[in-house]
Amino acid sequence: MSSEPENGGELLHGGKFIELRQTTGDRPWEFANRPNAKGVVAVLAVTDDKRVVLTEQFRPPVEKNVIELPAGLAGDIPLQEDEPLETAARRELKEETGYEAKSWKPLGDTPTSAGLSTEVVTFFYATGLTRVSDGGGDSSEDIKVHIVHQSDIPKWCNDRRAEGKLIDFKIYAALYLAKSKSHETIGRLWY
Known part of the structure; x- marks a missing residue:
């Protein structure tokens, strides 16, 4: 990008x-x-008691609420075009969810839709979380924050899908990457 x-x-x-x-x-x-923008970041943020921080917001292209990881663009702020990816991830986590993290580990990157877009998302694993604000996004966003225990994620996501919401694939990808990188066992994956 x-x-x-x-x-x-x-x-x-x-x-x-x-x-x-x-x-x-x-x-x-x-x-x-x-x-x-120079990139996209997504954050798998996990509390000390093994709860995963997720966001929900209405997405006009799909005309539905979407459950997602905290995420956003890097290098999209004027005069900060060279913003490091981890800096963008920290900013997005705080802006969208109100959390800051002590520990950050890169998990990898992947194209979001290689046949359609130049967009590549870089995943980060964030732990040692502290809630410093309400979050909710910037003035153009209306983001709801969900804190879900890692063992409940499969059922919780299926319940949200049954309500007509969409589940962003990056949740599944980040959980897989975290487990495969052995940073921590995030919970039983549902495949």
């Missing part, structure tokens, strides 16, 4: 936060790019 993707391509449409581009050459491909 950058103002000019490596595969460049022709700018078909430029919006405030997203642009549509098309590669040139033998295999033209349309894709979305975020011109105003």
